[in-house]
Amino acid sequence: DVKVTQSSRYLVKRTGEKVFLECVQDMDHENMFWYRQDPGLGLRLIYFSYDVKMKEKGDIPEGYSVSREKKERFSLILESASTNQTSMYLCASSFGGGASGELFFGEGSRLTVL
């Protein structure tokens, strides 16, 4: 069965802390994505990656960075968390050959920054 696993379901951090959100997929997918979802704003793309060590900025990359050292793992990093980064973060992966394949999502990581 297809699986995207996010390391933490719920996190509470303080302003200025460094935050790591980990995502692992077991489907040998080339493409991986990080979204955030906020009420009234829908899903917004933060960063994506079509291959190992490759990364591209999405629509809202400011305040975030990513790392993809291995094909199955895509990490989202908040260098210095701020309260406006309180959100639900969703990782997704898809098979290669373009971006139109079905997206498989993890269960999400709800981050609260105090």
Added chain:
Amino acid sequence: RKEVEQDPGPFNVPEGATVAFNCTYSNSASQSFFWYRQDCRKEPKLLMSVYSSGNEDGRFTAQLNRASQYISLLIRDSKLSDSATYLCVVPLSGNTPLVFGKGTRLSVIA
């Protein structure tokens, strides 16, 4: 025009009703379209893909109108379990990530 636009709802319908949602998109070159379903506090999951004029799967029918640049999702004989948010998803171009609409919330009432 926004890239992908949906009526946020909520649509409140009785069990057994037929309900339809529309989604408009801005890129006339888009070739494939998707409807995802997101239950409360859960992750989105693919409901249907639409590659040509339409697609039907049981009680669900997705249709594409390229001339007017919209896709629709029709749900017949609504069930309580159909209550969810339905997300319209469109790729802007060949290799760019999918763009999600903000979703339409459906509540099916007994």
